[in-house]
Amino acid sequence: MKGMSTIVKTIANIGFPIITIYGLYVIAHGHLTPGGGFQGGAIVASGLALLAVAHGTSWVESKVKEHDLSMLESLGALGFIGLAFLGLLMGGAFFSNFLVDTSMLFGAIPVDGAANINTGGTLPLMNFAVGLKVIAGLFAIVLVMAIATNKEED
Amino acid sequence: MNQRNILAAAFLTIVAVFLMFSALFMHPFGEPTSQAMDQYIIDNTVGETGANNGVTSVVFDYRGFDTLGEATVLFTAVASVVMLFRRLKK
Amino acid sequence: MIANIPYLTVAGLIIIGLYTLLFKKNLIKMVIGITILQSGVNLFLITLGYRMGSVAPIFTGNADNPVMSYPVPQALTLTSIVIGVAVLALMLSLVIHIYRHHGSLHVSKLGGDDQ
Amino acid sequence: MIEMMLETFETGTGYWHPLVWVTAFVIIFLIVYIIRGFGEKKYKKGTGQTQAFLSGNKEYDKQLMHVQSSNLYWGWTEALKWIIDVLKKMHTGNVSDYVLWFVVVMGILLLFVGLM
Numbered sequence: 001m002k003g004m005s006t007i008v009k010t011i012a013n014i015g016f017p018i019i020t021i022y023g024l025y026v027i028a029h030g031h032l033t034p035g036g037g038f039q040g041g042a043i044v045a046s047g048l049a050l051l052a053v054a055h056g057t058s059w060v061e062s063k064v065k066e067h068d069l070s071m072l073e074s075l076g077a078l079g080f081i082g083l084a085f086l087g088l089l090m091g092g093a094f095f096s097n098f099l100v101d102t103s104m105l106f107g108a109i110p111v112d113g114a115a116n117i118n119t120g121g122t123l124p125l126m127n128f129a130v131g132l133k134v135i136a137g138l139f140a141i142v143l144v145m146a147i148a149t150n151k152e153e154d
Numbered sequence: 155m156n157q158r159n160i161l162a163a164a165f166l167t168i169v170a171v172f173l174m175f176s177a178l179f180m181h182p183f184g185e186p187t188s189q190a191m192d193q194y195i196i197d198n199t200v201g202e203t204g205a206n207n208g209v210t211s212v213v214f215d216y217r218g219f220d221t222l223g224e225a226t227v228l229f230t231a232v233a234s235v236v237m238l239f240r241r242l243k244k
Numbered sequence: 245m246i247a248n249i250p251y252l253t254v255a256g257l258i259i260i261g262l263y264t265l266l267f268k269k270n271l272i273k274m275v276i277g278i279t280i281l282q283s284g285v286n287l288f289l290i291t292l293g294y295r296m297g298s299v300a301p302i303f304t305g306n307a308d309n310p311v312m313s314y315p316v317p318q319a320l321t322l323t324s325i326v327i328g329v330a331v332l333a334l335m336l337s338l339v340i341h342i343y344r345h346h347g348s349l350h351v352s353k354l355g356g357d358d359q
Numbered sequence: 360m361i362e363m364m365l366e367t368f369e370t371g372t373g374y375w376h377p378l379v380w381v382t383a384f385v386i387i388f389l390i391v392y393i394i395r396g397f398g399e400k401k402y403k404k405g406t407g408q409t410q411a412f413l414s415g416n417k418e419y420d421k422q423l424m425h426v427q428s429s430n431l432y433w434g435w436t437e438a439l440k441w442i443i444d445v446l447k448k449m450h451t452g453n454v455s456d457y458v459l460w461f462v463v464v465m466g467i468l469l470l471f472v473g474l475m
Contacts, residue, residue: 138329212318
Protein backbone atom coordinates (compact mmCIF):
# COMPACT_ATOMS: atom_id res chain seq x y z
CA MET A 1 0.00 0.00 0.00
CA LYS A 2 1.50 3.33 -1.08
CA GLY A 3 -0.31 5.56 1.37
CA MET A 4 -3.18 7.92 0.74
CA SER A 5 -3.34 11.51 -0.48
CA THR A 6 -1.69 14.52 1.15
CA ILE A 7 -4.91 15.68 2.79
CA VAL A 8 -5.39 12.38 4.56
CA LYS A 9 -1.75 12.31 5.64
CA THR A 10 -1.95 15.83 7.09
CA ILE A 11 -5.16 15.17 8.97
CA ALA A 12 -3.73 11.91 10.34
CA ASN A 13 -0.60 13.75 11.46
CA ILE A 14 -2.75 16.29 13.29
CA GLY A 15 -5.05 13.71 14.80
CA PHE A 16 -2.44 11.20 15.90
CA PRO A 17 -0.94 13.20 18.83
CA ILE A 18 -4.39 14.05 20.14
CA ILE A 19 -5.50 10.42 20.07
CA THR A 20 -2.27 9.29 21.70
CA ILE A 21 -2.48 11.86 24.50
CA TYR A 22 -6.10 10.95 25.15
CA GLY A 23 -5.22 7.27 25.34
CA LEU A 24 -2.31 7.92 27.68
CA TYR A 25 -4.62 10.05 29.82
CA VAL A 26 -7.08 7.18 30.04
CA ILE A 27 -4.26 4.83 31.06
CA ALA A 28 -2.79 7.19 33.65
CA HIS A 29 -6.15 8.00 35.25
CA GLY A 30 -7.34 4.40 35.16
CA HIS A 31 -7.87 4.27 38.91
CA LEU A 32 -9.82 7.55 39.04
CA THR A 33 -12.07 7.80 35.99
CA PRO A 34 -13.74 5.26 33.72
CA GLY A 35 -11.09 3.46 31.74
CA GLY A 36 -7.87 1.68 32.47
CA GLY A 37 -5.00 -0.10 30.84
CA PHE A 38 -6.97 -2.09 28.30
CA GLN A 39 -9.19 0.71 27.10
CA GLY A 40 -6.43 3.32 26.85
CA GLY A 41 -4.17 0.82 25.13
CA ALA A 42 -6.87 0.13 22.57
CA ILE A 43 -7.23 3.88 21.93
CA VAL A 44 -3.49 4.37 21.37
CA ALA A 45 -3.35 1.29 19.15
CA SER A 46 -6.21 2.67 17.04
CA GLY A 47 -4.24 5.91 16.60
CA LEU A 48 -1.25 3.92 15.41
CA ALA A 49 -3.51 2.00 13.03
CA LEU A 50 -4.71 5.35 11.66
CA LEU A 51 -1.08 6.25 10.89
CA ALA A 52 -0.55 2.88 9.24
CA VAL A 53 -3.60 3.36 7.03
CA ALA A 54 -2.77 6.94 6.06
CA HIS A 55 0.94 6.59 5.36
CA GLY A 56 1.03 3.04 4.08
CA THR A 57 2.51 0.00 5.72
CA SER A 58 5.91 0.26 4.07
CA TRP A 59 6.45 3.66 5.71
CA VAL A 60 5.49 2.26 9.11
CA GLU A 61 7.62 -0.80 8.49
CA SER A 62 10.66 1.38 7.93
CA LYS A 63 10.05 3.14 11.26
CA VAL A 64 9.21 0.27 13.58
CA LYS A 65 9.85 -3.46 13.42
CA GLU A 66 7.38 -6.01 14.69
CA HIS A 67 10.27 -7.65 16.55
CA ASP A 68 10.51 -4.58 18.79
CA LEU A 69 6.74 -4.61 19.24
CA SER A 70 6.74 -8.19 20.52
CA MET A 71 9.64 -7.29 22.80
CA LEU A 72 7.62 -4.37 24.22
CA GLU A 73 4.66 -6.65 24.74
CA SER A 74 6.77 -9.16 26.62
CA LEU A 75 8.14 -6.28 28.69
CA GLY A 76 4.60 -5.26 29.67
CA ALA A 77 3.70 -8.82 30.64
CA LEU A 78 6.92 -9.17 32.64
CA GLY A 79 6.19 -5.90 34.46
CA PHE A 80 2.70 -7.12 35.35
CA ILE A 81 3.90 -10.47 36.68
CA GLY A 82 6.88 -8.82 38.38
CA LEU A 83 4.58 -6.47 40.28
CA ALA A 84 2.50 -9.46 41.34
CA PHE A 85 5.61 -11.26 42.58
CA LEU A 86 6.73 -8.11 44.41
CA GLY A 87 3.41 -8.32 46.21
CA LEU A 88 4.31 -11.89 47.21
CA LEU A 89 7.71 -10.80 48.50
CA MET A 90 6.74 -7.61 50.30
CA GLY A 91 3.07 -8.00 51.14
CA GLY A 92 2.84 -11.70 51.80
CA ALA A 93 0.45 -12.71 49.04
CA PHE A 94 0.41 -12.89 45.26
CA PHE A 95 -1.14 -9.68 43.83
CA SER A 96 -1.01 -8.03 47.24
CA ASN A 97 -1.23 -4.27 47.06
CA PHE A 98 1.96 -3.56 49.00
CA LEU A 99 2.24 0.14 48.12
CA VAL A 100 -1.06 1.33 49.51
CA ASP A 101 -1.02 3.49 52.66
CA THR A 102 2.73 3.94 52.60
CA SER A 103 4.74 7.07 51.99
CA MET A 104 6.22 5.69 48.79
CA LEU A 105 5.25 6.38 45.19
CA PHE A 106 1.49 6.14 44.61
CA GLY A 107 1.05 5.36 48.27
CA ALA A 108 -0.74 8.41 49.64
CA ILE A 109 -3.82 7.99 51.78
CA PRO A 110 -7.09 9.19 50.20
CA VAL A 111 -8.44 12.34 51.84
CA ASP A 112 -12.17 12.48 52.57
CA GLY A 113 -12.89 9.32 50.67
CA ALA A 114 -11.62 10.67 47.35
CA ALA A 115 -8.54 9.22 45.70
CA ASN A 116 -6.07 11.31 43.77
CA ILE A 117 -3.43 10.73 41.12
CA ASN A 118 -0.84 9.70 43.72
CA THR A 119 -2.96 7.11 45.53
CA GLY A 120 -3.84 3.60 44.54
CA GLY A 121 -0.71 1.62 45.37
CA THR A 122 0.20 -0.78 42.59
CA LEU A 123 -2.93 -0.11 40.55
CA PRO A 124 -1.48 2.73 38.37
CA LEU A 125 1.74 0.76 37.83
CA MET A 126 -0.22 -2.29 36.72
CA ASN A 127 -2.30 -0.04 34.47
CA PHE A 128 0.90 1.19 32.81
CA ALA A 129 2.23 -2.34 32.34
CA VAL A 130 -1.02 -3.64 30.88
CA GLY A 131 -1.38 -0.53 28.71
CA LEU A 132 2.08 -1.06 27.24
CA LYS A 133 1.22 -4.69 26.60
CA VAL A 134 -2.07 -3.91 24.88
CA ILE A 135 -0.58 -1.10 22.73
CA ALA A 136 2.24 -3.32 21.51
CA GLY A 137 0.08 -6.40 21.07
CA LEU A 138 -2.77 -4.82 19.12
CA PHE A 139 -0.44 -2.78 16.92
CA ALA A 140 1.63 -5.89 16.22
CA ILE A 141 -1.54 -7.72 15.11
CA VAL A 142 -2.64 -4.84 12.85
CA LEU A 143 0.83 -4.35 11.35
CA VAL A 144 1.45 -8.04 10.69
CA MET A 145 -1.93 -8.49 9.01
CA ALA A 146 -1.46 -5.36 6.89
CA ILE A 147 2.02 -6.39 5.77
CA ALA A 148 0.94 -9.93 4.93
CA THR A 149 -2.05 -8.80 2.88
CA ASN A 150 -0.01 -6.17 1.05
CA LYS A 151 2.68 -8.58 -0.10
CA GLU A 152 0.03 -10.45 -2.05
CA GLU A 153 -0.99 -7.44 -4.13
CA ASP A 154 2.54 -6.66 -5.29
CA MET B 155 -34.56 -26.44 0.97
CA ASN B 156 -32.77 -29.64 1.80
CA GLN B 157 -33.10 -31.88 4.81
CA ARG B 158 -30.33 -30.28 6.86
CA ASN B 159 -31.81 -26.80 6.61
CA ILE B 160 -35.22 -28.03 7.75
CA LEU B 161 -33.64 -29.73 10.77
CA ALA B 162 -31.62 -26.61 11.57
CA ALA B 163 -34.66 -24.34 11.26
CA ALA B 164 -36.76 -26.59 13.50
CA PHE B 165 -34.24 -26.83 16.29
CA LEU B 166 -33.26 -23.17 16.06
CA THR B 167 -36.95 -22.33 16.48
CA ILE B 168 -37.15 -24.53 19.58
CA VAL B 169 -34.06 -22.91 21.10
CA ALA B 170 -35.33 -19.43 20.21
CA VAL B 171 -38.73 -20.06 21.81
CA PHE B 172 -37.16 -21.34 25.01
CA LEU B 173 -34.66 -18.47 25.18
CA MET B 174 -37.38 -15.85 24.69
CA PHE B 175 -39.64 -17.58 27.21
CA SER B 176 -36.95 -17.70 29.89
CA ALA B 177 -35.95 -14.10 29.13
CA LEU B 178 -39.54 -12.98 29.69
CA PHE B 179 -39.93 -14.84 32.99
CA MET B 180 -36.52 -14.33 34.53
CA HIS B 181 -36.40 -12.51 37.82
CA PRO B 182 -36.94 -8.82 37.18
CA PHE B 183 -34.27 -6.65 35.64
CA GLY B 184 -32.41 -4.41 38.04
CA GLU B 185 -32.65 -6.60 41.13
CA PRO B 186 -29.59 -8.87 41.24
CA THR B 187 -29.60 -11.63 43.82
CA SER B 188 -26.00 -11.79 45.02
CA GLN B 189 -25.23 -9.06 47.48
CA ALA B 190 -22.41 -9.66 49.97
CA MET B 191 -19.21 -9.69 47.91
CA ASP B 192 -20.11 -6.77 45.66
CA GLN B 193 -21.41 -4.71 48.58
CA TYR B 194 -18.14 -5.32 50.45
CA ILE B 195 -16.16 -4.18 47.41
CA ILE B 196 -18.30 -1.03 47.01
CA ASP B 197 -17.93 -0.16 50.69
CA ASN B 198 -14.18 -0.75 50.96
CA THR B 199 -12.69 0.19 47.58
CA VAL B 200 -11.45 3.65 48.52
CA GLY B 201 -10.20 2.65 51.94
CA GLU B 202 -8.41 -0.55 50.97
CA THR B 203 -6.96 0.19 47.54
CA GLY B 204 -7.01 3.98 47.33
CA ALA B 205 -8.72 3.99 43.96
CA ASN B 206 -11.88 5.76 42.93
CA ASN B 207 -12.72 3.37 40.12
CA GLY B 208 -14.29 0.25 41.54
CA VAL B 209 -13.87 -1.74 38.35
CA THR B 210 -10.12 -1.11 38.21
CA SER B 211 -9.70 -2.12 41.81
CA VAL B 212 -11.54 -5.36 41.07
CA VAL B 213 -9.57 -6.04 37.90
CA PHE B 214 -6.11 -5.43 39.32
CA ASP B 215 -6.45 -6.05 43.03
CA TYR B 216 -9.37 -8.12 44.25
CA ARG B 217 -9.41 -10.43 41.25
CA GLY B 218 -5.90 -10.12 39.89
CA PHE B 219 -5.70 -13.76 38.90
CA ASP B 220 -8.43 -13.30 36.30
CA THR B 221 -6.44 -10.49 34.75
CA LEU B 222 -3.31 -12.64 34.79
CA GLY B 223 -5.06 -15.41 32.85
CA GLU B 224 -6.57 -12.90 30.44
CA ALA B 225 -3.16 -11.31 29.82
CA THR B 226 -1.88 -14.81 29.09
CA VAL B 227 -4.65 -15.33 26.55
CA LEU B 228 -3.86 -12.01 24.84
CA PHE B 229 -0.14 -12.82 24.77
CA THR B 230 -0.79 -16.25 23.27
CA ALA B 231 -3.12 -14.83 20.62
CA VAL B 232 -0.61 -12.15 19.55
CA ALA B 233 2.20 -14.70 19.47
CA SER B 234 0.18 -17.10 17.33
CA VAL B 235 -0.94 -14.37 14.90
CA VAL B 236 2.67 -13.23 14.44
CA MET B 237 3.72 -16.85 14.02
CA LEU B 238 1.00 -17.54 11.44
CA PHE B 239 2.15 -14.66 9.24
CA ARG B 240 5.87 -15.09 9.71
CA ARG B 241 6.47 -17.46 6.79
CA LEU B 242 4.52 -15.32 4.31
CA LYS B 243 6.57 -12.19 4.96
CA LYS B 244 9.73 -13.31 3.28
CA MET C 245 -42.43 -8.54 32.33
CA ILE C 246 -41.92 -5.73 29.85
CA ALA C 247 -39.08 -4.44 32.04
CA ASN C 248 -37.09 -7.50 30.95
CA ILE C 249 -36.25 -5.94 27.59
CA PRO C 250 -32.45 -6.26 28.17
CA TYR C 251 -32.84 -10.03 28.60
CA LEU C 252 -34.95 -10.16 25.44
CA THR C 253 -32.18 -8.29 23.64
CA VAL C 254 -29.66 -10.86 24.90
CA ALA C 255 -31.83 -13.70 23.62
CA GLY C 256 -32.25 -11.93 20.27
CA LEU C 257 -28.50 -11.39 19.85
CA ILE C 258 -27.75 -15.03 20.65
CA ILE C 259 -30.41 -16.23 18.20
CA ILE C 260 -29.06 -13.95 15.45
CA GLY C 261 -25.56 -15.31 16.06
CA LEU C 262 -26.75 -18.92 15.95
CA TYR C 263 -28.74 -18.24 12.77
CA THR C 264 -25.67 -16.75 11.10
CA LEU C 265 -23.57 -19.73 12.12
CA LEU C 266 -26.14 -22.24 10.89
CA PHE C 267 -27.28 -20.80 7.58
CA LYS C 268 -24.51 -18.61 6.18
CA LYS C 269 -21.81 -20.18 4.02
CA ASN C 270 -19.27 -17.37 3.94
CA LEU C 271 -16.49 -17.63 6.50
CA ILE C 272 -16.33 -13.87 7.14
CA LYS C 273 -20.07 -13.86 7.85
CA MET C 274 -19.61 -16.74 10.26
CA VAL C 275 -16.92 -14.78 12.09
CA ILE C 276 -19.34 -11.85 12.32
CA GLY C 277 -21.95 -14.23 13.73
CA ILE C 278 -19.56 -15.44 16.42
CA THR C 279 -18.86 -11.81 17.33
CA ILE C 280 -22.60 -11.06 17.62
CA LEU C 281 -23.00 -14.09 19.89
CA GLN C 282 -20.12 -12.83 22.01
CA SER C 283 -21.68 -9.41 22.40
CA GLY C 284 -24.91 -11.06 23.48
CA VAL C 285 -23.09 -12.92 26.24
CA ASN C 286 -21.27 -9.73 27.29
CA LEU C 287 -24.56 -7.85 27.49
CA PHE C 288 -26.00 -10.65 29.63
CA LEU C 289 -23.10 -10.36 32.08
CA ILE C 290 -23.50 -6.58 32.26
CA THR C 291 -27.25 -6.73 32.89
CA LEU C 292 -26.75 -9.19 35.77
CA GLY C 293 -24.84 -6.58 37.77
CA TYR C 294 -27.25 -3.65 37.37
CA ARG C 295 -29.29 -2.33 40.23
CA MET C 296 -32.30 -0.21 39.47
CA GLY C 297 -31.48 3.50 39.54
CA SER C 298 -27.78 2.95 40.19
CA VAL C 299 -24.71 4.79 38.91
CA ALA C 300 -21.38 3.44 37.73
CA PRO C 301 -19.11 2.23 40.57
CA ILE C 302 -16.84 5.28 40.53
CA PHE C 303 -16.52 7.43 43.63
CA THR C 304 -16.44 11.19 43.29
CA GLY C 305 -15.72 12.20 46.87
CA ASN C 306 -19.26 13.16 47.81
CA ALA C 307 -20.30 12.35 51.33
CA ASP C 308 -23.58 10.73 50.32
CA ASN C 309 -22.78 7.78 48.12
CA PRO C 310 -25.57 6.99 45.68
CA VAL C 311 -26.66 3.46 44.85
CA MET C 312 -23.92 1.82 42.78
CA SER C 313 -24.14 -1.08 40.37
CA TYR C 314 -22.00 -4.11 41.13
CA PRO C 315 -18.40 -3.89 39.91
CA VAL C 316 -17.48 -7.59 39.66
CA PRO C 317 -19.64 -8.45 36.60
CA GLN C 318 -18.31 -5.35 34.85
CA ALA C 319 -14.71 -6.38 35.53
CA LEU C 320 -15.37 -9.89 34.26
CA THR C 321 -17.02 -8.44 31.15
CA LEU C 322 -13.87 -6.40 30.55
CA THR C 323 -11.87 -9.64 30.68
CA SER C 324 -14.35 -11.28 28.33
CA ILE C 325 -14.13 -8.41 25.81
CA VAL C 326 -10.33 -8.58 25.66
CA ILE C 327 -10.43 -12.33 25.18
CA GLY C 328 -13.01 -11.75 22.43
CA VAL C 329 -10.61 -9.39 20.64
CA ALA C 330 -7.83 -11.99 20.86
CA VAL C 331 -10.07 -14.75 19.49
CA LEU C 332 -11.31 -12.44 16.71
CA ALA C 333 -7.73 -11.70 15.62
CA LEU C 334 -6.90 -15.41 15.53
CA MET C 335 -10.06 -16.26 13.56
CA LEU C 336 -9.42 -13.53 11.00
CA SER C 337 -5.82 -14.60 10.45
CA LEU C 338 -6.96 -18.18 9.93
CA VAL C 339 -9.56 -16.94 7.44
CA ILE C 340 -6.84 -15.03 5.56
CA HIS C 341 -4.79 -18.22 5.37
CA ILE C 342 -7.77 -20.24 4.17
CA TYR C 343 -8.48 -17.71 1.44
CA ARG C 344 -4.87 -17.74 0.34
CA HIS C 345 -4.76 -21.53 0.20
CA HIS C 346 -8.10 -22.26 -1.47
CA GLY C 347 -8.91 -19.03 -3.27
CA SER C 348 -12.42 -18.99 -1.87
CA LEU C 349 -14.30 -18.30 1.34
CA HIS C 350 -17.39 -20.35 0.53
CA VAL C 351 -17.60 -23.30 2.88
CA SER C 352 -18.67 -25.89 0.33
CA LYS C 353 -15.90 -24.92 -2.10
CA LEU C 354 -13.08 -25.47 0.34
CA GLY C 355 -12.75 -29.15 -0.51
CA GLY C 356 -12.27 -32.06 1.82
CA ASP C 357 -9.98 -35.05 1.43
CA ASP C 358 -9.83 -34.86 -2.36
CA GLN C 359 -7.35 -32.06 -2.80
CA MET D 360 7.29 -15.87 54.08
CA ILE D 361 8.81 -19.34 54.25
CA GLU D 362 6.93 -20.06 57.49
CA MET D 363 3.71 -19.12 55.75
CA MET D 364 4.41 -21.59 52.97
CA LEU D 365 4.95 -24.39 55.49
CA GLU D 366 1.54 -24.09 57.11
CA THR D 367 -0.87 -26.99 57.02
CA PHE D 368 -3.68 -26.29 54.62
CA GLU D 369 -6.94 -27.83 55.79
CA THR D 370 -9.69 -28.40 53.30
CA GLY D 371 -12.92 -30.05 54.25
CA THR D 372 -11.83 -33.50 53.11
CA GLY D 373 -8.11 -33.56 53.81
CA TYR D 374 -5.04 -31.49 54.31
CA TRP D 375 -1.98 -30.37 52.38
CA HIS D 376 1.44 -29.95 53.86
CA PRO D 377 4.58 -29.50 51.79
CA LEU D 378 6.89 -31.45 54.13
CA VAL D 379 4.62 -34.50 53.94
CA TRP D 380 4.75 -34.38 50.18
CA VAL D 381 8.55 -34.01 50.12
CA THR D 382 8.87 -36.99 52.48
CA ALA D 383 6.54 -39.08 50.34
CA PHE D 384 8.48 -38.13 47.22
CA VAL D 385 11.79 -39.15 48.82
CA ILE D 386 10.38 -42.51 49.99
CA ILE D 387 8.92 -43.29 46.56
CA PHE D 388 12.20 -42.29 44.91
CA LEU D 389 14.11 -44.67 47.22
CA ILE D 390 11.74 -47.57 46.42
CA VAL D 391 12.10 -46.93 42.68
CA TYR D 392 15.86 -46.73 43.01
CA ILE D 393 16.00 -50.07 44.85
CA ILE D 394 13.82 -51.73 42.20
CA ARG D 395 16.09 -50.24 39.55
CA GLY D 396 19.05 -51.86 41.27
CA PHE D 397 17.61 -55.34 40.56
CA GLY D 398 17.83 -54.67 36.82
CA GLU D 399 20.12 -56.19 34.22
CA LYS D 400 23.68 -55.10 34.81
CA LYS D 401 24.96 -56.23 31.39
CA TYR D 402 22.79 -53.73 29.47
CA LYS D 403 24.92 -51.44 27.35
CA LYS D 404 23.47 -48.56 25.42
CA GLY D 405 24.24 -48.18 21.74
CA THR D 406 25.57 -51.69 21.14
CA GLY D 407 23.97 -54.45 19.11
CA GLN D 408 21.96 -55.83 22.00
CA THR D 409 19.62 -52.84 21.99
CA GLN D 410 18.52 -53.27 18.37
CA ALA D 411 15.31 -55.06 17.43
CA PHE D 412 15.65 -58.78 16.75
CA LEU D 413 13.69 -59.72 13.64
CA SER D 414 13.95 -63.50 14.12
CA GLY D 415 17.03 -63.77 11.99
CA ASN D 416 15.34 -62.92 8.70
CA LYS D 417 16.70 -60.40 6.27
CA GLU D 418 15.39 -56.92 6.89
CA TYR D 419 13.03 -55.52 4.28
CA ASP D 420 13.01 -52.03 2.93
CA LYS D 421 11.61 -49.47 5.36
CA GLN D 422 8.77 -48.60 3.00
CA LEU D 423 7.60 -52.21 2.80
CA MET D 424 7.84 -52.78 6.54
CA HIS D 425 5.77 -49.76 7.42
CA VAL D 426 2.73 -50.57 9.56
CA GLN D 427 0.24 -47.78 9.86
CA SER D 428 -1.12 -46.99 13.27
CA SER D 429 -4.64 -47.51 12.00
CA ASN D 430 -3.73 -51.14 11.28
CA LEU D 431 -3.35 -51.71 14.99
CA TYR D 432 -7.09 -51.56 15.61
CA TRP D 433 -8.20 -53.03 12.30
CA GLY D 434 -10.37 -55.61 14.03
CA TRP D 435 -12.06 -52.96 16.08
CA THR D 436 -13.00 -50.89 13.04
CA GLU D 437 -14.14 -54.03 11.22
CA ALA D 438 -16.36 -55.19 14.05
CA LEU D 439 -17.93 -51.76 14.59
CA LYS D 440 -18.24 -50.87 10.92
CA TRP D 441 -21.95 -50.10 11.16
CA ILE D 442 -21.45 -47.32 13.73
CA ILE D 443 -18.19 -45.99 12.31
CA ASP D 444 -19.83 -45.40 8.95
CA VAL D 445 -22.49 -43.30 10.67
CA LEU D 446 -19.82 -41.37 12.58
CA LYS D 447 -17.87 -40.73 9.39
CA LYS D 448 -21.00 -39.37 7.74
CA MET D 449 -21.53 -37.03 10.69
CA HIS D 450 -18.05 -35.51 10.45
CA THR D 451 -18.35 -33.33 7.40
CA GLY D 452 -15.63 -30.90 8.47
CA ASN D 453 -18.06 -28.02 8.16
CA VAL D 454 -18.39 -25.65 11.10
CA SER D 455 -22.07 -25.08 10.46
CA ASP D 456 -22.78 -28.78 10.86
CA TYR D 457 -20.96 -28.94 14.17
CA VAL D 458 -22.92 -25.91 15.38
CA LEU D 459 -26.05 -27.69 14.16
CA TRP D 460 -25.23 -30.66 16.40
CA PHE D 461 -24.73 -28.27 19.30
CA VAL D 462 -28.08 -26.60 18.63
CA VAL D 463 -29.84 -29.96 18.28
CA VAL D 464 -28.50 -31.23 21.60
CA MET D 465 -29.31 -27.92 23.28
CA GLY D 466 -32.86 -28.02 21.90
CA ILE D 467 -33.39 -31.59 23.14
CA LEU D 468 -32.05 -30.65 26.57
CA LEU D 469 -34.28 -27.59 26.71
CA LEU D 470 -37.28 -29.72 25.74
CA PHE D 471 -36.44 -32.16 28.53
CA VAL D 472 -35.91 -29.47 31.14
CA GLY D 473 -38.75 -27.22 30.07
CA LEU D 474 -41.51 -29.75 29.55
CA MET D 475 -40.87 -31.90 32.60
